[in-house]
Amino acid sequence: MFRAMPSPHGRGLPPFVCEDAVSRALLDSIRAVAPSMATVLVTGETGTGKEIVARHVHASSRRSSSPFVAVNCSALPETLVESELFGHERGAFTGAASAAAGWFESAQGGTLFLDEIGDLPLGTQVKLLRVLQEGEVVRVGSRRPIAVDVRVIAATNVRLDEAVAARRFREDLYYRLHVAPLVLTPLRQRPGDILPLAHRFLELYRVERGTATIVLSEEAARRLLEHAWPGNVRELENVMRYALLSCRDDVVRADDLRFSPLPPAPLGRSQVPTFSGFTPSATDGGNPLEAALLAMFEANLPQLHRSIERTLFRAAFRYCHKNQLQTARLLGVSRNVVRARLIEAGELAGPGRLPRAATWSGHSGSTLGSARRSFIGDHFAERTGQTDTSRCTLVAER
Numbered sequence: 001m002f003r004a005m006p007s008p009h010g011r012g013l014p015p016f017v018c019e020d021a022v023s024r025a026l027l028d029s030i031r032a033v034a035p036s037m038a039t040v041l042v043t044g045e046t047g048t049g050k051e052i053v054a055r056h057v058h059a060s061s062r063r064s065s066s067p068f069v070a071v072n073c074s075a076l077p078e079t080l081v082e083s084e085l086f087g088h089e090r091g092a093f094t095g096a097a098s099a100a101a102g103w104f105e106s107a108q109g110g111t112l113f114l115d116e117i118g119d120l121p122l123g124t125q126v127k128l129l130r131v132l133q134e135g136e137v138v139r140v141g142s143r144r145p146i147a148v149d150v151r152v153i154a155a156t157n158v159r160l161d162e163a164v165a166a167r168r169f170r171e172d173l174y175y176r177l178h179v180a181p182l183v184l185t186p187l188r189q190r191p192g193d194i195l196p197l198a199h200r201f202l203e204l205y206r207v208e209r210g211t212a213t214i215v216l217s218e219e220a221a222r223r224l225l226e227h228a229w230p231g232n233v234r235e236l237e238n239v240m241r242y243a244l245l246s247c248r249d250d251v252v253r254a255d256d257l258r259f260s261p262l263p264p265a266p267l268g269r270s271q272v273p274t275f276s277g278f279t280p281s282a283t284d285g286g287n288p289l290e291a292a293l294l295a296m297f298e299a300n301l302p303q304l305h306r307s308i309e310r311t312l313f314r315a316a317f318r319y320c321h322k323n324q325l326q327t328a329r330l331l332g333v334s335r336n337v338v339r340a341r342l343i344e345a346g347e348l349a350g351p352g353r354l355p356r357a358a359t360w361s362g363h364s365g366s367t368l369g370s371a372r373r374s375f376i377g378d379h380f381a382e383r384t385g386q387t388d389t390s391r392c393t394l395v396a397e398r
Helices: 021-033 050-059 081-086 122-134 160-165 171-177 191-209 218-226 232-246 288-299 304-319 324-331 335-344 370-384
Strands: 040-043 068-072 111-115 136-138 145-147 151-156 180-183 358-361 393-396
Touching: 021 050, 021 180, 021 191, 040 050, 050 068, 050 111, 050 151, 081 122, 081 136, 122 136, 122 171, 160 171, 191 218, 191 232, 218 232, 288 304, 304 324, 304 335, 324 335
Parallel strands: 040 151, 040 180, 068 111, 111 151
Antiparallel strands: 136 145, 358 393
8 A cells, every 4th residue: 555645625636646755755845835935946857747746735735725827838939928927908919809817817816837937038037037026917018017916836847057057047036936946856766656656547547447446467567667767657657547448357467568668878889979070089988978079179170069059959859850849858958948049050940030941042033022022132132232132032942
């Protein structure tokens, strides 16, 4: 039998499984910070249950009878993020046919959970800091402040301290959020929770199968303990749900388990990527990546840092099938940083620049519309000093 934190106030929250000593320590921290008004910063890998922890903090607080509003900051369009968070007035921007409250006003008296806080644009971070300091929001298109009584719980899977050092996250906002930190340990580092969680998910989803009891075989249990769980608790839940659907005779066996592919193993010498044709030497002291860097240092390449950074972001972007959010998670940075670096590398088109798939040609006969021709002509004149734009056409690379 496993120990679990019951759902506070009977509000239907899943119990917080805490068989492992690490989880019991986290549970103590949740109980300590819940009654206060302190801002909470929840950190941990993807799938560790940051929102579940935030919901337990809310449900154990004096605000449990008020709204809990969860917002994924990485899902908010950059052009609408301030309107979504702080609200807007009628006519504040094109399409704003009526006034609308933001998420802060919607969470009045309760808790606002800001997931992926590291993806907020720097300009929005300034306004968020003021809301946290003053306890009031100003809607887009308005000058009238609106008082809000909201507790903020923020979460991220990136190192905000490193983002601060790299000037991707405001230092003052970091300290304002980092009042009551809760660190979620990866599932692979708390093995005492794996089987209790597996049994919990079996119990949760057996109703879908219409079965009174489900048995987990010893071999299946051993496989669960051996797996590295790169997707953490979310991956475990999906594995057990599939096992319930595919098992026979109400027994989950080892061959019923379908694991996600493990992350790539540490790079071996033959797997190390090369830059500008350089390969690791034999005197790398066991670190082939460092050897590749040393080779480039000795070559005294120009703009080395910029070249390495662009290669890193370009390779990660393509590895993630050109998904910006997955690239950000892989590299441990915000989506805004990924987008900026990809624009610099020519992988994405940015404001005021042409996509990489377009080149300049001195041939005539352009079929561009007048507005597009005007933009290209201005760009051509700016770059060449010529005013004759008739020779400027846009030709797609093949």
